[in-house]
Amino acid sequence: MKKQFSGALLTLLGDRSNSDSTIVSELQRHIRELISSGVIGDDERLPSTRSLARDLGISRDTVEAAYQQLDTEGYLVRKTGSGTFVAKQDRIVSSTPRIVQSPNTREAHQTIISLASRGEDILRAGGIVDQTDVHPFVAAMPDIETFPIEVWRQLTSRVIREHGHKLLMYGDAQGYEPLRIEIWKYLATRRGVRCDPDQVLVLTSSQQALSLIGTTLVDPGDIMAIENPGYHGAKLALLAAGSFLKPVSVDVEGIIVSDINDSRAPVRAVYVTPSHQYPTGVTLSIERRMELLDWAHQTGSLIIEDDYDSEFRYDSQPLASIQGLDDGEQVVYMGTFNKVLFPSLRLAYMVLPKRLVKSFITARTLLDGQAPLLTQAVLHSFILEGHFTAHIRRMRQLYHARRDLFMTAIRQHLNAYIDAETPPGGLSVACYLRDGFEEDRSVAIAKSVGIELPTLRRLYLGEPARNGWLLGFAALPPQVAESAMVKLSKAMADFYK
Numbered sequence: 001m002k003k004q005f006s007g008a009l010l011t012l013l014g015d016r017s018n019s020d021s022t023i024v025s026e027l028q029r030h031i032r033e034l035i036s037s038g039v040i041g042d043d044e045r046l047p048s049t050r051s052l053a054r055d056l057g058i059s060r061d062t063v064e065a066a067y068q069q070l071d072t073e074g075y076l077v078r079k080t081g082s083g084t085f086v087a088k089q090d091r092i093v094s095s096t097p098r099i100v101q102s103p104n105t106r107e108a109h110q111t112i113i114s115l116a117s118r119g120e121d122i123l124r125a126g127g128i129v130d131q132t133d134v135h136p137f138v139a140a141m142p143d144i145e146t147f148p149i150e151v152w153r154q155l156t157s158r159v160i161r162e163h164g165h166k167l168l169m170y171g172d173a174q175g176y177e178p179l180r181i182e183i184w185k186y187l188a189t190r191r192g193v194r195c196d197p198d199q200v201l202v203l204t205s206s207q208q209a210l211s212l213i214g215t216t217l218v219d220p221g222d223i224m225a226i227e228n229p230g231y232h233g234a235k236l237a238l239l240a241a242g243s244f245l246k247p248v249s250v251d252v253e254g255i256i257v258s259d260i261n262d263s264r265a266p267v268r269a270v271y272v273t274p275s276h277q278y279p280t281g282v283t284l285s286i287e288r289r290m291e292l293l294d295w296a297h298q299t300g301s302l303i304i305e306d307d308y309d310s311e312f313r314y315d316s317q318p319l320a321s322i323q324g325l326d327d328g329e330q331v332v333y334m335g336t337f338n339k340v341l342f343p344s345l346r347l348a349y350m351v352l353p354k355r356l357v358k359s360f361i362t363a364r365t366l367l368d369g370q371a372p373l374l375t376q377a378v379l380h381s382f383i384l385e386g387h388f389t390a391h392i393r394r395m396r397q398l399y400h401a402r403r404d405l406f407m408t409a410i411r412q413h414l415n416a417y418i419d420a421e422t423p424p425g426g427l428s429v430a431c432y433l434r435d436g437f438e439e440d441r442s443v444a445i446a447k448s449v450g451i452e453l454p455t456l457r458r459l460y461l462g463e464p465a466r467n468g469w470l471l472g473f474a475a476l477p478p479q480v481a482e483s484a485m486v487k488l489s490k491a492m493a494d495f496y497k
């Protein structure tokens, strides 16, 4: 015969003046604790709802509600005609089941929590690990010390004073209109982008733009072409959307357009970083830009143009965007303020072909709804009052000088190990290991002296064509960068002597 439990439950509820819902949760909590601590064990029968309600002086409905919830959670099993029993411990999966269906489908209540295969894939791929501090040689990191934080503080107070509580309300999913207009003006004058302000969508990051592209434009199994090596954030977002990636090699002129087509099926879109390719730093030549547009028109495919830090070009004027080379209907353009200003800002933008605007805004409402309104309003004032342009000018000078010193130091201290070309722009430099030196080994040597070497390997799909590192120079004061190089060179020399 099954054991029947009753005793301990009788003294559970001290204060009965609580509301019914509080008593229900209190009763659940106590029963859970009694089960978890082993006071009542597997298969033991609990009092009937009627007798427990009578003993505790509470309503039968209250007991019924508590039992039902614990059944849903897998703590109890209710058997019609014979009573309520403690479930076997290994059936208890969680206090919040992932799927709750009709109360009649007990199987549904017992669903073991597991990830969807998409969730498993995302977990396996590891996501993106953003660096939270600056140290040699994290890649693609801007200098935050130079940001005019006092100006930002004053603008924030002023914007709050002027707009008052209005900025605390929900905002437009497409973005704060005055900011969209400033972005539009900036892109039209500086990047040759051709669009209306209505084609601009404000987001929190380029990464979000890539996820949105994944949700809105990619069906599982679609082929998406991507530069190889290329930006891992794009790779991960497109894979998470269920696409097949087609790696396309990059040469001195950028992506090799004639290699984009795939024999398996039409390529839906190609992701490129034309201003300076990530990570090689090469600029997509004008001939290739035209070829890419021709390809997109002929195949009806899209170009995803990630113009992530085009502001930072040091030796010549940047080439205008691909988006502006024709009517822009084949290009989804994206840029970010998180590199130009500061990473925690979380503001970026897309310029969409007219036919895609509505669907992207609608899809965006299912993500985070909108970007923070106050931050958008402050950024609007920052741009309008000329601080944005001034900051870019200042940073371009600073990064230019740092890049030159960095390259000099590389040649002086690391020339025996790596081959590196001066990048025409950006925040990092690709360094290729000379024959006889291995990526993994060099990373371990650097780590032993407290230096991080971001590898090129993780940016390749398949076997890397070249081994090496992507070293960030923009955020590092030159003396910090140089002394890290001296340390690294010594550690390498000690190992390879």
Ligand SMILES: Cc1ncc(COP(=O)(O)O)c(C=O)c1O
Pocket: 140, 204, 205, 206, 207, 208, 231, 233, 273, 278, 306, 308, 336, 337, 338, 339, 347, 348
């Ligand atoms: C090519 C490229 N695009 C986008 C980003 C990320 O920008 P955000 O912080 O706005 O997602 C990065 C960051 O390193 C990048 O290298």
